[in-house]
Amino acid sequence: MRAVLAAPAPTLLVIAKAPVPGRVKTRLTPPCTPEQAAALAEAALTDTLRALGSVPAGRRLLVLDGEPGPWLPAGWQVVPQPAGGLDVRLAAAFAAAPAGAPAMLVGMDTPQLSAAALAAQLSPAARAGADAWFGPARDGGFWALGLARPTADLARRLLVGVPMSSPRTGEVLLERLALAGLTVRRLPLLTDVDTARDAAEVAALVPGGAFAACWRSVGAVAGTAGAAG
Template identity: 30%
Template sequence: MPSLHESARDEPAGLTTRTLIFGRAPVAGEAKTRLIPALGPAGAAALQEHLMADLLERLSEAPRARLELWAAPDASHPTFGDLARRHALSLHRQYGENLGQRLAHAARQGLTRADAVLLIGTDCPDLTADYLEMARERLRWSHAVLGPALDGGYVLLGFKRLSHHLFDGMPWGGDRVADLTRQRLRDLRWSWSELPALADIDRPEDLVLLPPGLQPPWPVLAHAAD
């Protein structure tokens, strides 16, 4: 495996990056389903919409990241069109039967337009433009970059070439995703850099981690804060 210094010598000075943002349509009963016990179907969908809008507002300050919005189950929901127009983003439909396939498909497309891709979701209220820039800079001297989530998943994964080994058969939604990703990076003999771990909002107990501007205006069941 090449050393980090060897990788740095081989890295072009003008690394171009695409940030692929994976969002789900805020449809009641289909969005943020693990939060439905606390927020109800409509409340969970509303939070999904708020998280997407807030993320794109923050990341619009990172022009070098070249944001793309990847929509599921398709790009027809008006929220996607509104956000894409507001932030001048390209809008794409996610393809694949599971999350791993959808991530790999989008990454393959993104790498036809840039030297590297950063894959992120919309569940992390602490992911900022500075965090993206840090990830982009780390890719100048490593094959990949990983932004772990506090729950054992990840909030960001970036790389300069695609390997399906990073996605196939991954137990998505579990607490071993980041550890398994690290092991698969070792299998590939890739160098990688890790960013600070951040919290994402997936379960009722995570709602206490929302910043004040994103606290739900709707009633939340008491057990969500236990």
């Protein structure tokens, strides 16, 4: 019981691009305009940061490509992304996490993530015996990766060289986690928002969020509201 009470609070990491038209959610254009796609990206990021803001944590780090805007809530420290491919930037995100505490990294493409589910997985009692957490995405990638004892070297060994944006991304990462001898806990399977069909599906799952409200507004203009049909 004493060990559970003394367990360090986790670090929460969100890796994201600043929601600038033409630089985010380009697979939504068309049917959306670059401005509409950027608004959807901002709404997804808003919901993600808001949800993670309710998960108990020692630190909250936004690993950002670009400049923060008024969408950034209090309590988040911004860490710039380095140059390099996504695999390199994901590994570098873990290097920014303080030593001695578990770290959970999520992206900005799953505004439907459950804060309660993450909080439960990261509670001191529940994380006993876990070395890593893996959140699979429906497109074959992953929406979350957690490490119980993150180090820059471990993150590089797990992530650098993993093919990104591939149907095998998650599979390759799981293979590396297994080769590293890590006990992995699975998180729920979620849909990344990449296409209009994805956006409609995710908006229906969280109708009260900023993303769903933005999608309804965009759909009314662009005729995309029924794209999941």
